[in-house]
Amino acid sequence: MARTGYTLPVFAVAAAKAALVHALAPTDAKDVKQAISLDLLPGTADIPIHQVASLDASSALAIAISDPGDNLDLTRNTQIWAWVKLSCRGEESLVLEAGEGLGKTTTGQPAIYSYARKLFQSNLLPIVPAERTATVCIIMPEGRQLAKRTSNEAFGIIEGLSLLGTSGISQPLSAADHLEAFRQELQQKVKDESHLVFCLGSNGRQVAQGLPIPETAIVQTGNWIGSLLVEAGWRGAKSVLLIGYQGKLIKLAGGIFNTSSHIADGKLEIISAAVVQTGGGMQAVQGVLNAKTADAAYQELVTLGLAEAVFGYLAEKISQESHDYVQKYANVSIKVGTILFDRQGNIISEDPSAKELIMITN
Numbered sequence: 001m002a003r004t005g006y007t008l009p010v011f012a013v014a015a016a017k018a019a020l021v022h023a024l025a026p027t028d029a030k031d032v033k034q035a036i037s038l039d040l041l042p043g044t045a046d047i048p049i050h051q052v053a054s055l056d057a058s059s060a061l062a063i064a065i066s067d068p069g070d071n072l073d074l075t076r077n078t079q080i081w082a083w084v085k086l087s088c089r090g091e092e093s094l095v096l097e098a099g100e101g102l103g104k105t106t107t108g109q110p111a112i113y114s115y116a117r118k119l120f121q122s123n124l125l126p127i128v129p130a131e132r133t134a135t136v137c138i139i140m141p142e143g144r145q146l147a148k149r150t151s152n153e154a155f156g157i158i159e160g161l162s163l164l165g166t167s168g169i170s171q172p173l174s175a176a177d178h179l180e181a182f183r184q185e186l187q188q189k190v191k192d193e194s195h196l197v198f199c200l201g202s203n204g205r206q207v208a209q210g211l212p213i214p215e216t217a218i219v220q221t222g223n224w225i226g227s228l229l230v231e232a233g234w235r236g237a238k239s240v241l242l243i244g245y246q247g248k249l250i251k252l253a254g255g256i257f258n259t260s261s262h263i264a265d266g267k268l269e270i271i272s273a274a275v276v277q278t279g280g281g282m283q284a285v286q287g288v289l290n291a292k293t294a295d296a297a298y299q300e301l302v303t304l305g306l307a308e309a310v311f312g313y314l315a316e317k318i319s320q321e322s323h324d325y326v327q328k329y330a331n332v333s334i335k336v337g338t339i340l341f342d343r344q345g346n347i348i349s350e351d352p353s354a355k356e357l358i359m360i361t362n
Helices: 008-024 114-127 143-147 176-192 201-209 225-234 246-254 267-277 282-290 294-303 307-330 352-361
Strands: 035-039 044-048 051-056 059-065 079-088 094-098 132-139 195-199 218-220 239-245 335-341 347-350
Touching: 008 035, 008 044, 008 051, 008 059, 008 079, 008 114, 008 132, 035 114, 044 059, 094 114, 114 132, 176 195, 176 218, 176 225, 195 201, 195 225, 195 352, 201 218, 201 239, 201 335, 225 239, 225 246, 225 307, 239 246, 239 307, 239 352, 246 267, 246 294, 246 307, 246 335, 267 282, 267 294, 267 307, 282 294, 294 307, 307 335, 307 347, 307 352, 335 352
Parallel strands: 094 132, 195 218, 195 239, 239 335
Antiparallel strands: 035 044, 051 059, 059 079, 079 132, 335 347
């Protein structure tokens, strides 16, 4: 069975809490707690602390080591340092700073996002003395180097990794043995719902929940869309509505039915082919190929007035390829519709089948 772990913000907050506790009441190294208890909003966890030490009378440094469970995560075993300094009370009780390896936004703010900030506040503010301000500087010695292997810079995060996420638990959705859990969920859902809705990732579920779609029809897929489409065909589903981030889901238009970036990519090339198919010129093709992300490619096509045609074509292509995939491997015919959305969760395209299936599902 795949092992769950924790997201990067959890280890940053654990290190910060350990350092704060030590700064408030220094103890000998042999007496330092080896784990720190956190409120994960919701749930709790005891996070191991690798090292903690005083730096001077009002500051301390603690180190935690990232453990994402069985996820394919490049931050595995990454050290997260938290340097906590206590000072006389200023305007705020808690100040968060980006040290070496923690990214910054293009406006210079630390790349610490909503869930991570709530986690810091929930776990640190209750123990900051009323007359003090705790300044927390998060340092990731390997962060700058690891960030080169991500698309952070394309999304406006520079000089390091970000503390991003909506949950403290790192579910191993990329571990192959977790596919069985998705299959079991599908098998239960299809007993009551013959028209299913496949949601790629938590963002897909959020978009689906904003539509007139019953929760009983929603099936999470992870990256295994092809396997689950075939499973749906075998189990007697009449239709599947696909809902996903366009940079992931458009891989199906190119015949890539496992959307993990560790398996294959090709999204810009697939969009470029769609540009040609819909009558776009070489300027548009070059603009797409020069884009750093699928969203940037979409925005380029918006500027050129081609986005609606290109992504409309891609949505229909995804549905047709998916239909053919199920026909080939399950020897049954099911109706497939597609909804594509951008990084902000805004729907950018849906094919006619998707509109029909929303009405049927509802």
